[in-house]
Amino acid sequence: MVLGVQQVVGYLALWALCALSKPTEKKDRVHHDPQLSDKVHDDAQNFDYDHDAFLGADEAKTFDQLTPEESKERLGMIVAKIDTDKDGFVTEGELKDWIKKAQKKYVFDNVARQWQEYDMNQDGLISWDEYRNVTYDTYLDDPDPDDGFNYKQMMVRDERRFKMADKDGDLIATKEEFTAFLHPEEYEYMKDIVVRKARAKLFQNSEAPWASSTGDMYSHDGDTEEPEWVKTEREQFLEFRDKNHDGKMDTEETKDWILPSDYDHAEAEARHLVYESDQDKDGKLTKEEIVDKYDLFVGSQATDFGEALVRHDEF
Numbered sequence: 001m002v003l004g005v006q007q008v009v010g011y012l013a014l015w016a017l018c019a020l021s022k023p024t025e026k027k028d029r030v031h032h033d034p035q036l037s038d039k040v041h042d043d044a045q046n047f048d049y050d051h052d053a054f055l056g057a058d059e060a061k062t063f064d065q066l067t068p069e070e071s072k073e074r075l076g077m078i079v080a081k082i083d084t085d086k087d088g089f090v091t092e093g094e095l096k097d098w099i100k101k102a103q104k105k106y107v108f109d110n111v112a113r114q115w116q117e118y119d120m121n122q123d124g125l126i127s128w129d130e131y132r133n134v135t136y137d138t139y140l141d142d143p144d145p146d147d148g149f150n151y152k153q154m155m156v157r158d159e160r161r162f163k164m165a166d167k168d169g170d171l172i173a174t175k176e177e178f179t180a181f182l183h184p185e186e187y188e189y190m191k192d193i194v195v196r197k198a199r200a201k202l203f204q205n206s207e208a209p210w211a212s213s214t215g216d217m218y219s220h221d222g223d224t225e226e227p228e229w230v231k232t233e234r235e236q237f238l239e240f241r242d243k244n245h246d247g248k249m250d251t252e253e254t255k256d257w258i259l260p261s262d263y264d265h266a267e268a269e270a271r272h273l274v275y276e277s278d279q280d281k282d283g284k285l286t287k288e289e290i291v292d293k294y295d296l297f298v299g300s301q302a303t304d305f306g307e308a309l310v311r312h313d314e315f
Contacts, residue, residue, distance in 0.1 A: 036103060036265050043276075043296075051299050053099055053269045056106035064299040071300035072291050079287045089284040095270035103266070107186060111179045118178075126178050128162050128171040161193055195255045273297065 037052030051060040063071055082090050082098045118126045118134050132155060139151040165181035166173055167189075173181060184190035241249055241257050249257070277285055277293040290297060 036099065036269055047296050047299075050269070050273065050296055053266075054102065054273070054297050056102040056109075058106055058109060059102070060299060066300050068294070068300045071298050072294050075294050075298050076287055076291055079290050089286060090290065091284045092267075092270045092274050095273055095285075096264075096266045099266040099269055107179065107183050111175070111182055114182065115175065115178065124175075126173045128159065128166075128173075131162065131173075132159070161190075164190060164193055191255065192251075195251060199249075199251070199254050 037049045037057065039048045039052060041049040043050070048060075051063065054060070055063065063074070066074065079090060082094050084094055084097070115126070118131050120130045120134065135158070136151055136155050139149070140155070161184065162173070162181055163169070163171070165177045165184070165187075167177060180187040180190050184193050237249075241253055243253055243256070244250075273296065274283070274285060276296055277289050279289050279292070294300075
């Protein structure tokens with residue numbers, strides 16, 4: 001069950017980053033991914049998801065520049081930080097806490113970078129007018145842009161999300177409100193907008209209710225036999241997603257699927273990392289076990305599936 005949902009939510013995350021991102025080069029404006037990474041978790045293909053989960057997406061990219069020896073050395077220093085009780089072992093609980101910290105750091109660093117761009121008058125606040133001017137003014141003057149984006153529609157969607165994040169309704173965002181705008185998945189009161197966008201994408205042009213989770217990944221070509229995974233998705237819909245068995249997924253059922261309240265991604269990833277690295281199967285990891293499996297935890301030039309960025313001196 002988990003794999004099917006994970007693949008689809010991973011795809012949805014990739015769509016969200018592309019379809020809802022700022023025009024031109026700033027592709028990380030708004031993130032709707034409730035998982036630890038926008039990559040599909042498939043260790044048979046690569047460990048990109050694990051790298052993002054363990055380090056945060058930005059720091060994971062810096063490791064992709066390092067040699068294996070440098071990656072191992074820096075990973076060893078990180079292990080000492082994860083081992084909070086200093087007993088020489090890393091437990092699932094300590095890994096879970098570290099992963100949550102890494103994800104929060106990624107969110108806050110992303111907000112801090114963009115804050116400098118949008119706070120035009122340097123008053124410690126970002127108004128809707130400031131955000132709109134920086135993001136859209138250049139593009140709204142062109143009635144027929146070459147890239148095919150409808151910037152007026154995008155601006156309307158952004159304004160709706162900005163107003164939802166702006167709790168006091170003054171159209172001026174504090175740092176907390178701007179964080180909710182950029183990362184709605186982090187805030188309970190913003191999750192309806194995540195679900196609304198998910199439903200709009202998942203349920204468009206579906207041949208059947210269950211097809212909403214497969215339509216963009218599989219198309220019928222003549223008499224080609226239906227893949228086994230499509231049959232599995234149909235079964236998942238009937239057995240788990242359509243909880244009231246009315247043949248469709250309502251808003252609450254979609255929310256339970258996209259943003260499951262009973263599934264802790266950090267806990268699941270910590271359990272996965274321990275399982276894959278625990279050579280003596282004692283339920284905890286030594287520094288040596290982690291470094292020996294360094295390619296699972298971090299990237300390097302030898303395991304580079306990401307893009308190179310400027311190195312950071314310290315995590």
